[in-house]
Amino acid sequence: MIISGGSGNDQTPPVGIYRSASRLESFMRGCNVAMSIGNGSRLPTLVDALERANRGGDQTILKNIIERAADPRDFLAAPDKLQTVIDYPNARLAYDGLELQRVGQQVRLGTPGRSSSGSTPS
Numbered sequence: 001m002i003i004s005g006g007s008g009n010d011q012t013p014p015v016g017i018y019r020s021a022s023r024l025e026s027f028m029r030g031c032n033v034a035m036s037i038g039n040g041s042r043l044p045t046l047v048d049a050l051e052r053a054n055r056g057g058d059q060t061i062l063k064n065i066i067e068r069a070a071d072p073r074d075f076l077a078a079p080d081k082l083q084t085v086i087d088y089p090n091a092r093l094a095y096d097g098l099e100l101q102r103v104g105q106q107v108r109l110g111t112p113g114r115s116s117s118g119s120t121p122s
Contacts, residue, residue, distance in 0.1 A: 002069045002085050003027065004046055015088045016069065017078055031065045063109050066093075070100050070107040 005018030019027060021037040028035040028049050035049040053061050066089065075082040086107060090099045099112045 002088055003050075003065070004043055007043060015081075016085050017074060017081060027068065028065075031068055032061055033065070066100065066109050067107060072105060072107060 001014065002016040003019065004024060005016045006012065006014035021042050024042055024046055025035050025037060028046070031053075033049050033053045035045060037045045050065070053065065069089075070082065070085045072079075072082055075085070086100045086102075093099050093109075094112070097111060098109055100107050101110050103110075
């Protein structure tokens with residue numbers, strides 16, 4: 001949901017920003033994951049690409065996908081959605097001892113308790 005912005009037919013308010021098929025392909029290419037929607041549907045194709053990336057086991061690619069989904073530059077037109085996009089995965093990442101954190105102008109995946117400056121609290 002945070003990557004795709006939900007289904008085009010779903011009346012539920014999206015967690016993230018809606019990304020069209022071409023924008024999803026571009027997003028995933030930017031994360032070094034091949035994805036081509038072609039005549040398929042956006043969401044099943046995205047899920048397949050994410051599952052392939054996960055099976056590949058490259059943690060750097062998975063980290064990059066998570067961080068890019070919350071890139072503040074993508075939310076300049078909808079800044080109110082950025083915190084929701086950070087909070088939504090954080091509720092799930094907490095079980096793995098991880099969280100998305102604001103570090104300066106960026107959002108990074110790290111361990112809980114790190115301050116926004118990137119240093120650990122005393």
